Amino acid sequence: MFKDSSIKVREAxxxxxxxxxxHHADVMVCTPEQTTMFVTVLMQSLSDKPKVSVYxxxxxxxxxxxxxxxxxxx
Numbered sequence: 583m584f585k586d587s588s589i590k591v592r593e594a595x596x597x598x599x600x601x602x603x604x605h606h607a608d609v610m611v612c613t614p615e616q617t618t619m620f621v622t623v624l625m626q627s628l629s630d631k632p633k634v635s636v637y638x639x640x641x642x643x644x645x646x647x648x649x650x651x652x653x654x655x656x
Contacts, residue, residue, distance in 0.1 A: 592627070593634055599637065607649070624642055
């Protein structure tokens with residue numbers, strides 16, 4: 583859906599992706615392969631229109647926050 587011809591579809595999937603990364607980021611990074619595929623799709627879509635790319639930037643931020651260590655020894 584990130585390559586759909588309709589900007590509204592791309593905006594919607596970007597927003598949904600941001601929401602998933604905000605509330606359930608662990609679902610998006612279950613395996614290293616899935617993480618690589620997901621991040622690759624996000625990175626490829628960053629050059630889209632601003633309404634799409636801003637949601638994807640926020641999704642990447644939330645994904646990074648969820649993967650960060652919670653304690654100093656992690």
